Amino acid sequence: MKKLSEDEIQEKLKDFDGWTYAKKAIHTSFQFENFKEAFTVMTRIAFEAEDQQHHPNWGNVYNQLEISLSTHDADGVTEKDFKMARAIEDIIEAGN
Template sequence: MKKLSESEIHEKLESLEGWTYAKEAIHTTFEFENFKEAFTVMTRIAFEAEAQQHHPNWGNVYNQLEISLSTHDADGVTEKDFKLARTIEDIIEASS
């Protein structure tokens, strides 16, 4: 998978509200009603990430979920990261 240039990354980020680019990865944070909702969404994301064979770097504290995506084999951001980001957005939207 080809590593995207910074201009390509910023162009693609325009369609993903709340996502930013830093340190060779794209990042976002979500806040939920409580821990149970956050964990439920994490579980849904985990199944999709496994299906795509692409796993996020993430952290969860109570009702907050922080996600970072990068393609380690490419040492940066690729289309694979944006595919998973769009899937994550779809999951978040469906759970709202």
């Protein structure tokens, strides 16, 4: 998978509210009502990540979820990361 340039990444990020680019990855965070809601969304994302064979680097503290996506084989961000980011956004929207 081809690593995207910073310009390509910044252009694609225009379609993703709340996502940023830093340290060779795209990042976002979400806040939920409580831990149960956060963990439920993480579980849904985990199933999607397994289907795509592309797993996020993420952290969870109580109701906060932080996600970073990069393609390790490409040493940066690829289309694969944006595909996973779109799936994450769809999961979040479906939960609201």
